[in-house]
Amino acid sequence: DAGVTQSPTHLIKTRGQQVTLRCSPKSGHDTVSWYQQALGQGPQFIFQYYEEEERQRGNFPDRFSGHQFPNYSSELNVNALLLGDSALYLCASSWYLASLTDTQYFGPGTRLTVL
């Protein structure tokens, strides 16, 4: 059973560029959440997608956008990159209509460096 996968593993961009990160959820999951983790900090919630719609959003600017595909995979797009966008980007999957015992499963992350 494949877990959550993310690509690429590492990425280097320059300020002002745009980036797209990809995530495939754990088999059977239909919901994808994205988190940003700066060095030395805990992950911060960006947004969540279910049924190809953004369902929840954290305190992130509109430069951060996403998409979910019919196969439940997801993309995170960041426009006009800033140095402060350098971070580990984590994807987590779950069932939307989950039982009380459900949890989120995280992928290994994509390390983005903005120069």
Added chain:
Amino acid sequence: DAKTTQPPSMDCAEGRAANLPCNHSTISGNEYVYWYRQIHSQGPQYIIHGLKNNETNEMASLIITEDRKSSTLILPHATLSDTAVYYCIVRPIDYGGSQGNLIFGKGTKLSVKP
């Protein structure tokens, strides 16, 4: 902001029990306590969660005080591979919909030493 308070770091000897405390004095009746850990350069990993009763699984035990204002995660026999950052998270359960997303603090960095 995170609704939990944890010590920034702790040490534990290999083979001994590791007891990680967490304060969540403003927890609401519909909020669970979750624990995740993050080994260096990996994604967070679910450990355990509970509402008000003590819980145990193959990884750890969770002890929640009667007033629910604090909890302790117990790793009964810590190994070197348990070295990680441990996050205590209070999470609302939305009955009938998404369970809400995780609000992480800075966690406790546990170092297990030989």
